Amino acid sequence: xxxxxxxxxxxxxxxxxxxxxxxxxxxxxxxxxxxxxxxxxxxxxxxxxxxxxxxxxxxxxxxxxxxxxxxxxxxxxxxxxxxxxxxxxxxxxxxxxxxxxxxxxxxxxxxxxxxxxxxxxxxxxxxxxxxxxxxxxxxxxxxxxxxxxxxxxxxxxxxxxxxxxxxxxxxxxxxxxxxxxxxxxxxxxxxxxxxxxxxxxxxxxxxxxxxxxxxxxxxxxxxxxxxxxxxxxxxxxxxx
Amino acid sequence: xxxxxxxxxxxxxxxxxxxxxxxxxxxxxxxxxxxxxxxxxxxxxxxxxxxxxxxxxxxxxxxxxxxxxxxxxxxxxxxxxxxxxxxxxxxxxxxxxxxxx
Numbered sequence: 001x002x003x004x005x006x007x008x009x010x011x012x013x014x015x016x017x018x019x020x021x022x023x024x025x026x027x028x029x030x031x032x033x034x035x036x037x038x039x040x041x042x043x044x045x046x047x048x049x050x051x052x053x054x055x056x057x058x059x060x061x062x063x064x065x066x067x068x069x070x071x072x073x074x075x076x077x078x079x080x081x082x083x084x085x086x087x088x089x090x091x092x093x094x095x096x097x098x099x100x101x102x103x104x105x106x107x108x109x110x111x112x113x114x115x116x117x118x119x120x121x122x123x124x125x126x127x128x129x130x131x132x133x134x135x136x137x138x139x140x141x142x143x144x145x146x147x148x149x150x151x152x153x154x155x156x157x158x159x160x161x162x163x164x165x166x167x168x169x170x171x172x173x174x175x176x177x178x179x180x181x182x183x184x185x186x187x188x189x190x191x192x193x194x195x196x197x198x199x200x201x202x203x204x205x206x207x208x209x210x211x212x213x214x215x216x217x218x219x220x221x222x223x224x225x226x227x228x229x230x231x232x233x234x235x236x237x238x239x240x
Numbered sequence: 241x242x243x244x245x246x247x248x249x250x251x252x253x254x255x256x257x258x259x260x261x262x263x264x265x266x267x268x269x270x271x272x273x274x275x276x277x278x279x280x281x282x283x284x285x286x287x288x289x290x291x292x293x294x295x296x297x298x299x300x301x302x303x304x305x306x307x308x309x310x311x312x313x314x315x316x317x318x319x320x321x322x323x324x325x326x327x328x329x330x331x332x333x334x335x336x337x338x339x340x341x
Contacts, residue, residue, distance in 0.1 A: 177318075
C-alpha cells in the first residue's frame with residue numbers, strides 16, 4: 001500500500017515537467033483546432049482520447065478535408081506506430097505478473113514523454129508510477145487544449161515560447177546522465193542527433209513526417225547498435 | 241457533419257490505443273533473444289535523441305534562445321540535476337533571453 005503511494009507520488013513529481021510542456025504544445029493545438037472549424041469540446045475530446053501530438057495535428061487536416069475514415073486510420077497508424085516500439089520496450093520493463101487490467105490502463109498513456117521517463121526509471125516498472133505521470137500529463141494536455149480553444153491568444157507568446165522547451169529539457173535530463181557513464185550510449189546519442197539533423201537538412205528527407213522519421217532512425221540506429229554492441233546477458237534490459 | 245467529426249475522433253482514438261496496448265498485452269514473457277533485448281535497450285536513447293535535436297532549435301521564437309536552452313539543459317543534465325530542474329532552467333533561459341532578442 002505504502003509503496004503504491006510512494007510510486008504514485010514519484011510519478012506525480014516526474015510528471016510536472018511533462019505537464020508544463022504538454023500545456024504549451026496542446027495550447028497551440030487548441031488554437032489550431034478552432035481555426036480548423038472544430039468546437040472547443042471536440043478539440044478537448046480529441047486530446048483526451050488520443051493523447052498524442054503529431055497524430056492530432058495531422059488528424060485536424062484529415063477531418064476538415066472530409067477524407068475517408070480509412071485514411072484517418074492509416075495516417076494515425078503510420079504516425080503513431082512508434083508507440084508500438086515503445087510498448088514492446090515497456091513490456092520488458094513491467095513485472096511478468098503485472099495483471100492484465102494494468103496493462104490495458106498503461107497502454108492508454110504511452111506517449112513519447114511518458115515512455116521516456118518510465119523506461120529510464122531504475123528497477124521494474126510499477127503501474128502506479130505511470131498513473132502518477134498520467135495524473136499530471138493528461139490534465140496538462142487536455143486543459144492546455146481547452147485553454148487554447150477557449151482563450152485563444154490570451155497567453156503571451158513569450159510564455160508559450162519559453163514553455164516550448166520544457167519537454168526537450170526533460171529529454172536531455174533523461175539521456176545525458178547514463179550516456180556520461182557509458183561510451184556506447186554516448187555514441188548512440190550523438191549519432192542519433194546527427195542523423196536527425198541530416199533528415200532535417202537534406203531536402204529529399206525533409207518531407208518525411210516526424211513519426212516516420214522517428215521509426216526509420218530508431219530501427220536503423222538501435223538495430224545497428226544492437227548488432228555492433230550487444231548488451232551482455234547479465235545486464236538488465238530494464239535500464240538499471 | 242458534427243456526428244461525422246465524432247466518428248473521426250473515435251477512429252483516431254481507437255487506432256492510437258490499439259497501437260499502444262497490443263505489444264504491452266501480447267508480450268507477457270521476458271524476451272530472451274540477445275539481438276531483440278539489445279535493440280530494445282537502445283530504443284529509448286535513440287528516440288529521445290532524435291526527438292530532441294534539432295527540434296529544440298525550432299521550438300522557440302528564435303533559434304538562439306533554443307540553442308541557449310539546449311546548452312544550459314545539457315550542462316545541468318550532465319551535472320545530473322533532476323528532470324524538473326533541467327526542464328525549468330531551460331524554460332527560464334528562453335524566457336529571459338527573449339527579452340533581449
